Amino acid sequence: MASQEIETLTAALSRLPGLGPRSARRAVLWLIKRRETALVQLLDALGEVREALVECETCGNIDTTNPCGICVDTRRDARSICVVEEVADLWALDRARLFTGHYHVLGGRLSALDGVRPEDLAIEGLLRRVGEGGIDEVVLAMNATLEGQTTAHYIAERLEAFPVRVTQLAHGLPVGGELDYLDEGTLAQAIRARRPVG
Ligand SMILES: [Zn+2]
Numbered sequence: 001m002a003s004q005e006i007e008t009l010t011a012a013l014s015r016l017p018g019l020g021p022r023s024a025r026r027a028v029l030w031l032i033k034r035r036e037t038a039l040v041q042l043l044d045a046l047g048e049v050r051e052a053l054v055e056c057e058t059c060g061n062i063d064t065t066n067p068c069g070i071c072v073d074t075r076r077d078a079r080s081i082c083v084v085e086e087v088a089d090l091w092a093l094d095r096a097r098l099f100t101g102h103y104h105v106l107g108g109r110l111s112a113l114d115g116v117r118p119e120d121l122a123i124e125g126l127l128r129r130v131g132e133g134g135i136d137e138v139v140l141a142m143n144a145t146l147e148g149q150t151t152a153h154y155i156a157e158r159l160e161a162f163p164v165r166v167t168q169l170a171h172g173l174p175v176g177g178e179l180d181y182l183d184e185g186t187l188a189q190a191i192r193a194r195r196p197v198g
Helices: 004-014 021-033 038-052 087-095 123-131 146-159 184-192
Strands: 077-084 101-105 137-140 165-168
Touching (some): 004 021, 021 038, 087 101, 146 165
Parallel strands (some): 077 101
């Protein structure tokens, strides 16, 4: 029997995406063996994340400032907004330097199965940004999953009320493809060949 402390840490780690109880236990043992090095680094990094990171009230990005570095970067094209499901998708696109406009993070996707409704996502915030004017294009960069595409259709319909060009990532995204798992070449192709919705 492991001690209560180890059980608690293992349980906490096993809730992380992609980490089950077995790999969580392995990670805990690995950290215990490196308590003066890797464990200290991890604690410091976690502490900094907790202290320093905030959610951008404009776009939903996670950064050290609010508004975030992307929203205040005057070299970026503020007339173009790329809508993504999760912050990880924003980071994937931005890492690859594929899109030089601004972003909007929905915080998920519509899902009848999981009970995610439009009001659970940051859709009103997007409509408000577009409604304020100065936006020429909204790029819908949802994942190529059924739920992602349902979400894209819903948002495209809501955007019909505004004088903006609405485009979405080109097909060629693998079906079921999640953006942050794609290689940069595939992502670049999908962005470059984006097409009007509808
Ligand atoms: Zn922002």
